[in-house]
Every structure is written in structure tokens, then in C-alpha cells.
Amino acid sequence: MPLDPVAVPLTLVSHILCPYVQRAVIALTEKAVPYRRIDISLSDKPEWFNVLSPLGKVPLLQVGAGTDAAVIFESAVILEYLEETQPNPLHPADPLARARHRGWIEFASAQLAGIARLYSAADQAGFDREHAALQSGFQRLEAELAKRTGGPWFAGNVFTLVDATFGPVFRYLDLFEAVAGLHLTLGLPHIAGWRTALASRPSVAGAVDPAYGRLLHETLAAKDSILGQRLRQAA
Numbered sequence: 001m002p003l004d005p006v007a008v009p010l011t012l013v014s015h016i017l018c019p020y021v022q023r024a025v026i027a028l029t030e031k032a033v034p035y036r037r038i039d040i041s042l043s044d045k046p047e048w049f050n051v052l053s054p055l056g057k058v059p060l061l062q063v064g065a066g067t068d069a070a071v072i073f074e075s076a077v078i079l080e081y082l083e084e085t086q087p088n089p090l091h092p093a094d095p096l097a098r099a100r101h102r103g104w105i106e107f108a109s110a111q112l113a114g115i116a117r118l119y120s121a122a123d124q125a126g127f128d129r130e131h132a133a134l135q136s137g138f139q140r141l142e143a144e145l146a147k148r149t150g151g152p153w154f155a156g157n158v159f160t161l162v163d164a165t166f167g168p169v170f171r172y173l174d175l176f177e178a179v180a181g182l183h184l185t186l187g188l189p190h191i192a193g194w195r196t197a198l199a200s201r202p203s204v205a206g207a208v209d210p211a212y213g214r215l216l217h218e219t220l221a222a223k224d225s226i227l228g229q230r231l232r233q234a235a
């Protein structure tokens, strides 16, 4: 039974650049669920956030209001909760397909972790290692996409949570390509088509603030890392 958002308000505690927040925003938008968003600073976390967040990470979904509100943490768990309580399913109905999709959501998280290691790598050897690992992950994803019938989405013609989780992954690649000349999905046509479709999906395009591109660029360029150096040189 879907929750009544008026009776049970939802609040997404967020950060302007966080890719894990974006997946929740995309799911909420696709499901047309009203919610309130609160952006916090992660370099100076508010005390109320430290109290609420067991892992000290965004996103958090607060369900309800005031002292009775429940807190859900971990983006994949938030997606599952929204799936179980809100309309417009984004998981396949078939249990086997659903389990496979959960696996690919985990794969998206692994690629995000790899992207964070890539932009933080302080020496060339570490950068090259992370670059190769990410490329190999995208090749594996390409092989998976090649098996599907139809497109442009992960599961063919239906937009699912796997799409919601890869939109934020590919957003990083847009900056890496445009500014740092870094091409992680070159020669992978299925991913290329998927990226184009995701970039023009309103829920994906609208999941970030208009200042996102500039802020991401500034944040990564400030890093004492190989990629930070490249971005500073390109500025």
C-alpha cells in the first residue's frame, strides 16, 4: 500500500555533489513522490546529522516528522524502501530479474567507489591502476548490455533502478571527457547509447543543481591528485 506523502512526509538529507543522493532523487522523481530535500555540508556536518546518521553519510531518508521520524540510511536500502511503499515500480516483477538488477546496482556502487579512487589517486601508478580497473568494469557492463533485446535502458525499453544508479556514474565521465581528456568508455557502443538516453531523461538531468558541473569541477580540481592536477591545467 503506497504511503500517503501528506500523512507521512519524506525528507532526503543530501549533499549537492553526492551520486548516491542522486539515485534516490531520480527514483523519487520517477515515482512522482513529493519530498523535502535538505543539503548539508560534509566538511562541517551539523550536529543533528551526526546524531541521525549511523555511518555519518548521506543520503538519509527521514520518514515522518518530528521526534517520531524514522531514519533510513544507505542509498540502496532507501531505493528498496521506496520501491516497497511508493507507486510506479522501478524493479522488474520477476524475482530472478529483480535479483540480477540488485546485483547491477551493487556494480554501480563499485564503479562509483572506483571513480572516487581514480580522482583521489596521488601517483601515476595508482591512477593507471584505477583507470584500468574502471575500464574493465565498463567493458563487463557493455557485454551485459549487448545481451538485452531493445534499448535504450539497461533492461530494454523500461526505465529501472539500474538506470537510476548509472545516471550519476556517467555524469562523472562527462566532466572527465570534456575537461581532462579522459575516456573510460571509448569504443563501447551500448554504453554510449545508454549514456545519451540517460543524459536526456528528465529525472536524471534534473537530479542535480544547475551549479553541479562547476562545483564538481572546482572540488576535483582542488584535490592533491593526478586528476586534480589535470583539471587545474585545463582551467
Ligand SMILES: N[C@@H](CCC(=O)N[C@@H](CS)C(=O)NCC(=O)O)C(=O)O
Pocket (backbone or CB within 6 Å): 015, 017, 018, 019, 020, 021, 042, 056, 057, 058, 059, 073, 074, 075, 076
Ligand atoms: N554506501 C553509501 C555511500 C554514501 C556515501 O559515500 N556518501 C558520501 C557522500 S557521496 C558521504 O556522505 N560521505 C561523508 C563521509 O564519508 O564523511 C550509500 O550508498 O548511501
